[in-house]
Amino acid sequence: MSRNRFYVTTAIDYANGDPHLGHAFEKIGADAIARYHRLLGEEVRFCMGMDEHGQKVAQAAAAEGVSPQELVDGLAARFRALWERLEVSNDRWVRTTDAHHKKGVRALIERIFERNPDDFYEQTYEGWYCVGCELFKRENEIQDGRCVLHPTRELQWSEERNWFFRLSRYQEFLRAHFEARPDFLRPESRRNEILALIDSGLEDISVTRARLSWAIPFPRPTSDGVEQGTWVWFDALPNYLTDTGYPDGDWEAWWPAQLHVVGKDITRLHAVIWPAMLESAGLPLPEHVWGHGFVTLGGERFSKSAGVRLDLNEAIDRFGPDAFRYFLLREVSWDADGAFSWERFTERYTSELANGLGNLASRTVSMVEKYREGMVPKAEPTGLDAGVPRVLAAFRKAMDANLLHEGAAAAYELVSAANAFVQETAPWKLAKDPERAAELDGVLASMVRALAVAAVLFAPFMPSKTEALWQRLGSGSAMPPLEELEALTVDGWKVGAGEVLFPRPDLSAKV
Secondary structure (H helix, E strand, C coil): CCCCEEEEEEEECCCCCCCHHHHHHHHHHHHHHHHHHCCCCCCCEEEEEECCCCHHHHHHHHCCCCCCCHHHHHHHHHHHHHHHHHCCCCCCEEEEEEEEEEEHHHHHHHHHHCHHHHHEEEEEEEEEECCCCCCCCCCEEEEEEECCCCCCCCEEEEEEEEEEECCHHHHHHHHHHHHHHCCEEEEEHHHHHHHHHHHHCCCCCECCEECCCCCEEECCCCCCCCCCCCCHHHCCCHHHHHHCCCCCHHHHHCCCCCEEEEEHHHHHHHHHHHHHHHHHHCCCCCCHHHHHHCCEEECCEECCCCCCCHHHHHHHHHHHHHHHHHHHHHHCCCCEEEECCCHHHHHHHHHHHHHHHHHHHHHHHHHHHHHEEEEEECCEEEEEEECCHHHHHHHHHHHHHCHHHHHHHHHHHHHHHHHHHHHHHHHHHHHHHHHHHHHHHHHHHHHHHHHHHHHHHHHCHHHHHHHHHHHCCCCCCCCCCCCHCCCCCCCCEEEECCCCCCCCCCCCCCC
16 A cells, blocks of 8 residues: 555444444544544545444344344434534445445455365354354353443353354464554553453354344355354454455555554454454455543443433534534543543533634634734744644644544644733734834734644544634635644735634533
């Protein structure tokens, strides 16, 4: 792949319930990463989608009295509508019920049969199965007789003859890969967890299910002639590959992916099983996997089955999509767990967006219009300009490391510095003294430049509001790539007033 291309994916969402805050956190975060790489001048491929097969989907459809296809069609539409409302800029959308995806999964399985036929074998298996995870569970994953991730669901004892994948064969390969590529799985806490799992010994996995009709048929029946359905994860994981066109066309132009963004609960599947499948098939591994944490509400993880939920549309309606995006990625560490609360949402919005960025934009445009008829003057740099390179370096460092919360903090640091600069220089006082006109020019130009740089840095987090701000500053051109920000000049720009970017909330209202 060209070094100027960046292929990023998210986990495809399981089609058994409506999207929740955990889904939104992942998609908004991946979108910020995709938008950042576009600012770097890279050609970005950003894939999301729906995981639509499996026992859980079949059960949910039966409970609603509809066919599985009807269920997943409706859910896919609702998921897509929400991502569009949140301005998620994915240009790819995979559904595992798509004909091409089914073809790609079968091709990948057949490739493994051809290259390493001993990697598949038949065996009768018995064990506790979690429909919520669509996984057989180990003893250390069961507490009080239930899956630790789905404590409201009863485990099902399953005994049947299946096709197995010889995962144990790839234990040493995976250990060597992790040692050779320390940044393959991040953050470090996830890497340590998976290394411990590998060191504890990998077990072969059942990759088919008997009596499962809502699945991609496994290419080969068992020796007793029983047709099998492909295990949902052996179907879902290849979506990152099938989206490139595999096995047809120029799929190698986009494979391997540069980054898989997934939740920490499925890092084992993406950092152990998926690499082993690709190695067995003789295909390149993804360059990086990022396992983000959970967003909790009142200390509990969002979950349909556990009844812990928040109305996403209500949260978005509170201050708008951009503010919601910013709050999640500013408040919740991208490398750890975090919490959502209405109180913190209102506090951050008020202090950083309404009183911070919004107020800076309003007063800057107002003063340039009042004192210079809206035309940004040409002037010598000020101390505010001198601090821009340091902010840019901090922003780049954070975003290159996928530490989105730190990237947002670096961008806001410039806003704080600019607001402090305004108070220190008091341009309204300078305007009263004609002999200090050049000094006033410098202050106004620096304020506009700081706003312009901030608009670009905040663009991955708040795409619509920052575009509105950029247009208000009157450059007459599109936002520049990051590499041009340090030398950005703003003289001659024609600013214009507009609607308040972030209206101050009624703090007497219930939060």
